[in-house]
Amino acid sequence: MHKYLLFDLDGTLTDSKEGITNSIVHSLTQMNITVPDNNALVHFIGPPLKESFRTDYHxxxxxxxxxxxxxxxYFSTRGLFENEVYSDIPELLSDLKNAGYKLYVATSKPVTFARQILDHFELTDYFEMIAGSELDGSRSHKADVIQYVIEENHLSPADCLMIGDRKHDLIGADMNGMDALGVLFGYGSREELASYPHIALISTVHSLRQFLLTA
Structure with a gap:
């Protein structure tokens, strides 16, 4: 049984599409780069920004x-609040904590922004630790964030489960020897997630609750 649950943030706990894509639009505009429709920027949600700017715009x-x-x-003043918690997530976190699970956040987002978002939505107290990247770009890969959570909390990977919506979550978990579960209500497609190690792909928060609390 998994005793420790690591949650991704964007696309797993919150729907952050508006804030992140608006921030990308602002950045591209300032860089004098032709700006696509916001919907064409959804793939920026999840991977480290440095990689996405390099891959998409060289x-x-x-x-x-x-x-x-x-x-x-843009993000630090407006974008992080152009965001909303997925329906039933607070109840899920409360039920998991009451059931004895230890919960952690493992995000590639800078930890200072992650904390502000979780504080804003009153989710911080559910988690033992909020881990993310640093503003200098260090610890930006999901595998590094997961490793940091493991080491700082002296966790056994065999007792851990990573829950996220993009391939980076599944890859990072596999690199650290832990199981992963993919959620399909975020920004990764079934085709993307199915290609990487996972114990389940879950379509809704309700189904996630059933899986974790009745397994």
């Missing part, structure tokens, strides 16, 4: 850093 070095700075300029 931004390297100082240009990449500047694009991230413009992103944060």
């Amino acid at each position: 931004l390297e070095g100082e240009q990449n850093e500047q694009a991230i700075a413009f992103y944060r300029e």
Whole structure:
């Protein structure tokens, strides 16, 4: 049985599409890059920004850093609150905690933003630890964040389950020797998640609750 549950943030606990894509639009506009429709930027949700700016717009070095700075300029004041908690997530977290699970957040988002978001939505107290990347770009890969949670809390990977909506969550869990569960109400498709190690793919928060509390 998994005693420790690690949750991704964007696309797993909250629907952050509006804030993240608006922040990307702001960044691209400031960089004088043609801006696509917000819906065409959803794939930015999950992976490290540095990688996405490099892959999509070939931004390297100082240009990449500047694009991230413009992103944060918008996100830190507006974007992080253009966000909403998925329905029934607070109840799920409460029930899991009451059932004896220890809960953690493992996100590639800078931890300072993750804390602000979780504080804003009054979710912080459900979690033993909120782990993420640093503003200097360190610990931005999901595998590194998961490893940090394990080491800081002296957890056994065999007792842990990573819950997330993108392939990075499943890959990061596998690299750390733990099971992973993919959720389909976020931003990763079934086709994406099915290609990586997982114990289940879950379509709704209600089904996630049933899986975790009746397994």
